[in-house]
Amino acid sequence: MPETASLQPVEAGLDALLEDVPVMPAENLPCSQAARRVLAGDVMARLDAPPFDNSAMDGYALRHEDAGRTLPVSQRIAAGARVTPLAPNSCARIFTGGALPEGADCVVMQERVEITDDGIRFPDNIPFHDNVRLQGSDVSAGRPLLDAGTRLDAAALGHLAGQGITEVAVRRRPRVALLSTGDELIEPGQPLAFGQIYNGNRPMLTHLLETFGADVTHLATVPDDVEGTREMLRNAAQQTDVVVTTGGVSVGEEDHVKAALESLGRLDLWRLALRPGKPLALGRLPDGHGGETRFVGLPGNPVSCFVGAWLFLRPLMGALLHCPELAQLPRLSAHADFSTRTGPRRHYMRVKLAFTREGIVAHAYPDQKSGVLSSCVGADALAVIEPDADIAKGDVVDCLWLRGD
Ligand SMILES: Nc1nc2c(c(=O)[nH]1)N[C@H]1C(S)=C(S)[C@@H](COP(=O)(O)OP(=O)(O)OC[C@H]3O[C@@H](n4cnc5c(N)ncnc54)[C@H](O)[C@@H]3O)O[C@H]1N2
Numbered sequence: 001m002p003e004t005a006s007l008q009p010v011e012a013g014l015d016a017l018l019e020d021v022p023v024m025p026a027e028n029l030p031c032s033q034a035a036r037r038v039l040a041g042d043v044m045a046r047l048d049a050p051p052f053d054n055s056a057m058d059g060y061a062l063r064h065e066d067a068g069r070t071l072p073v074s075q076r077i078a079a080g081a082r083v084t085p086l087a088p089n090s091c092a093r094i095f096t097g098g099a100l101p102e103g104a105d106c107v108v109m110q111e112r113v114e115i116t117d118d119g120i121r122f123p124d125n126i127p128f129h130d131n132v133r134l135q136g137s138d139v140s141a142g143r144p145l146l147d148a149g150t151r152l153d154a155a156a157l158g159h160l161a162g163q164g165i166t167e168v169a170v171r172r173r174p175r176v177a178l179l180s181t182g183d184e185l186i187e188p189g190q191p192l193a194f195g196q197i198y199n200g201n202r203p204m205l206t207h208l209l210e211t212f213g214a215d216v217t218h219l220a221t222v223p224d225d226v227e228g229t230r231e232m233l234r235n236a237a238q239q240t241d242v243v244v245t246t247g248g249v250s251v252g253e254e255d256h257v258k259a260a261l262e263s264l265g266r267l268d269l270w271r272l273a274l275r276p277g278k279p280l281a282l283g284r285l286p287d288g289h290g291g292e293t294r295f296v297g298l299p300g301n302p303v304s305c306f307v308g309a310w311l312f313l314r315p316l317m318g319a320l321l322h323c324p325e326l327a328q329l330p331r332l333s334a335h336a337d338f339s340t341r342t343g344p345r346r347h348y349m350r351v352k353l354a355f356t357r358e359g360i361v362a363h364a365y366p367d368q369k370s371g372v373l374s375s376c377v378g379a380d381a382l383a384v385i386e387p388d389a390d391i392a393k394g395d396v397v398d399c400l401w402l403r404g405d
């Protein structure tokens with residue numbers, strides 16, 4: 001059988017993985033703990049923002065018809081101060097954020113006036129509402145403030161606080177088990193014997209999963225035998241929403257993950273037309289309560305794990321959290337600073353991007369093999385090179401942006 005026979009397209013893998021994914025239940029959280037969490041429902045504005053007409057500048061409030069006149073100052077309005085209606089034929093000293101007094105309709109910044117013995121001399125032609133921030137011009141009470149599915153970034157948290165909101169309903173973070181396979185693995189901190197390697201995939205994937213919104217609750221190293229692997233998969237699937245394994249999905253006698261998955265649950269797809277990550281396995285495990293836990297078996301090579309996480313774990317978290325921003329990686333076009341030929345698999349090359357006057361240039365790390373993690377360090381994007389393509393330097397390539405978080 002040719003090496004590439006029965007390789008499935010990446011899209012088929014994603015379809016199988018995301019089919020009927022349940023959405024996480026909602027939980028209420030104080031806003032102070034809700035950074036990066038995904039809103040479970042729309043949030044409506046309770047207040048107008050700004051809540052009252054106020055000044056955008058330090059200066060003087062007046063009626064715009066009084067442009068060109070010299071007026072006495074009848075009151076002083078600092079931010080937070082009470083105000084009285086503006087007396088006729090006068091102006092008010094006002095500071096940024098101060099409430100516009102009734103009767104005034106514009107503000108002139110202090111640099112544009114002249115202070116004379118008779119009062120403040122104003123320039124000619126002051127536009128109506130000049131330097132006034134009108135009530136409700138940012139947000140109107142009763143209108144949508146933030147949509148369900150929004151990931152709470154800094155501005156969204158500021159928007160909530162601006163409304164006096166202290167608690168929000170967000171999606172519970174999916175619980176993920178991250179199981180490493182491989183008798184050669186040991187944890188950093190232990191002495192390294194010949195033939196052993198440190199488990200680098202665990203912290204890398206833990207960080208990526210947390211960035212994608214997951215709660216990595218189970219970490220374990222699985223023994224290289226079918227029975228031990230079965231036991232660990234069974235237990236993990238009963239306590240989490242997603243089980244991720246690394247290694248053990250290729251064709252060697254020591255690769256037990258697929259067999260264990262098939263005997264416990266269901267293998268949806270195995271062997272994809274992608275490089276790196278060909279032996280990636282997708283499936284489902286019984287959750288012990290009549291439902292299913294999603295299973296993603298990443299190949300052990302570190303770059304296959306890195307790329308597999310961006311291509312499969314991130315959209316999976318997007319579906320579980322019902323978050324469009326997570327579900328799809330942003331795409332951009334760049335000029336390749338490299339040449340390459342692909343075979344029957346789509347190649348996801350790790351690139352650094354340079355934003356130049358002439359456009360975006362993708363620089364590829366010279367060694368793109370799946371064991372070379374240096375190719376991922378500092379990568380801004382994955383350049384997507386279709387199968388059987390011949391890319392010359394300068395050609396435009398499609399890239400998936402990895403820096404959105
Ligand atoms: N005869 C064939 N051999 C292989 C094929 C094939 O088609 N025919 N596919 C190759 C491809 S492509 C990949 S990718 C790898 C994937 O193999 P496994 O998923 O079974 O992974 P392992 O063999 O367990 O490990 C591969 C590699 O990665 C290292 N590794 C594993 N876990 C970690 C970890 N947590 N941290 C750091 N490094 C890790 C492991 O030591 C191996 O060097 O199979 C090819 N073989």
Ligand code: MOO
Nearest residue numbers: 276277278304370
């Ligand atoms: O498909 Mo593998 O990740 O190239 O070594």
